[in-house]
Amino acid sequence: MIMENNQNSDSPSNNLEQDSQSNVVDMMLGKNDEKVVDSEKMIQETQKRIWSSLKKGIEYDATVDRSDAYLRKHVHEKQSMVVMYVDLVGSTDITLTLPEEKVAIIISSFAQEMAYAVKHHGGFVLKFVGDAVIGYFVHQSSLIAADNAIGAAKSMIKIIEEGINPILNQYDYPDLFVKIGIDFGTNMIVRYGSDAEKSHVDLLGPAMNIAAKIQGKAKPQEILIGEDVYTRIHPSLQKEFSKKEWADDEWKYHSREDGELYPVYHHSN
Numbered sequence: 429m430i431m432e433n434n435q436n437s438d439s440p441s442n443n444l445e446q447d448s449q450s451n452v453v454d455m456m457l458g459k460n461d462e463k464v465v466d467s468e469k470m471i472q473e474t475q476k477r478i479w480s481s482l483k484k485g486i487e488y489d490a491t492v493d494r495s496d497a498y499l500r501k502h503v504h505e506k507q508s509m510v511v512m513y514v515d516l517v518g519s520t521d522i523t524l525t526l527p528e529e530k531v532a533i534i535i536s537s538f539a540q541e542m543a544y545a546v547k548h549h550g551g552f553v554l555k556f557v558g559d560a561v562i563g564y565f566v567h568q569s570s571l572i573a574a575d576n577a578i579g580a581a582k583s584m585i586k587i588i589e590e591g592i593n594p595i596l597n598q599y600d601y602p603d604l605f606v607k608i609g610i611d612f613g614t615n616m617i618v619r620y621g622s623d624a625e626k627s628h629v630d631l632l633g634p635a636m637n638i639a640a641k642i643q644g645k646a647k648p649q650e651i652l653i654g655e656d657v658y659t660r661i662h663p664s665l666q667k668e669f670s671k672k673e674w675a676d677d678e679w680k681y682h683s684r685e686d687g688e689l690y691p692v693y694h695h696s697n
Contacts, residue, residue: 474591609643
């Protein structure tokens with residue numbers, strides 16, 4: 429005999445169970461642990477620091493130190509991580525139109541503001557290379573690391589457009605723009621030398637190379653991500669990206685797994 433279930437599907441116990449299941453799914457997809465950043469506060473803090481830099485030549489905190497400590501702790505290990513390359517566009521125009529001391533302040537301030545965005549979203553700043561910033565995101569869940577990287581990239585665009593450029597415009601300085609490339613993969617933490625405290629530490633791996641290549645194809649104020657990142661970000665974030673369509677020979681890098689052309693996605697602003 430079949431017993432009829434008289435329990436109301438909308439009962440509090442059922443709703444609690446559904447919410448719990450939803451929370452578990454979101455946690456698995458990286459949503460619950462995604463870094464929450466107060467954008468407006470971040471913009472205000474950025475503008476204060478830029479003002480101070482232009483007026484007083486203020487120096488920033490050493491954001492790379494966190495990365496150095498982390499890498500030394502895990503030297504010789506292979507780790508899966510999301511790698512981000514951020515490159516300043518238009519630095520040549522700045523160099524040609526402003527005194528050297530002002531150029532140094534603007535570029536160093538830009539780099540440090542990008543570094544703060546990485547840090548605020550749970551990432552590490554590997555190093556500064558000229559007017560570029562290289563960061564990485566590691567987490568027990570690669571899904572969360574991917575979400576945090578995207579959050580940092582979006583914050584960078586906002587910082588440039590709403591934080592830095594309005595201040596520069598008041599001095600009649602040129603606008604700044606960035607190109608961002610992000611990829612995911614396994615990297616080796618290496619140390620160049622035997623001194624555990626002083627020898628240079630760095631990251632080596634395919635993800636480092638591909639992220640740099642992806643960034644090189646980005647347009648000003650564009651975020652490009654590899655498929656290995658796209659498949660890990662939360663579905664709500666995936667909706668913000670579209671697959672990049674390349675012209676013949678415009679993109680020639682192939683997947684390490686199937687040999688097919690490695691898909692890249694761009695953020696739809």
